Amino acid sequence: MKIKQLTYFALIAIGASIMAFGKLYILEEYALAIGIVFLMFGIYKMSTSWKNTEEDSKEV
Structure with missing residues (x-):
């Protein structure tokens, strides 16, 4: 997982x-x-590799 972000x-x-x-x-x-x-x-690939956690998506 960290290898992709470094790439x-x-x-x-x-x-x-x-x-x-x-x-x-x-x-x-x-x-x-x-x-x-x-x-x-x-930039595109890095931004699509970010994942939302449940805590982030529950904030309204």
Whole structure:
């Protein structure tokens, strides 16, 4: 269970670092596009892996 969250966090970190330092290796537009894809995929998968507990869902 913790391995998935670490993997998703790694995707977020990789996406952010590609956006920050990718322009040193490839064109800036491509670095930003690839970085956004990794970042958004990591954020999406991390947010869907969160589970609501019964205590959280009973709060109204």
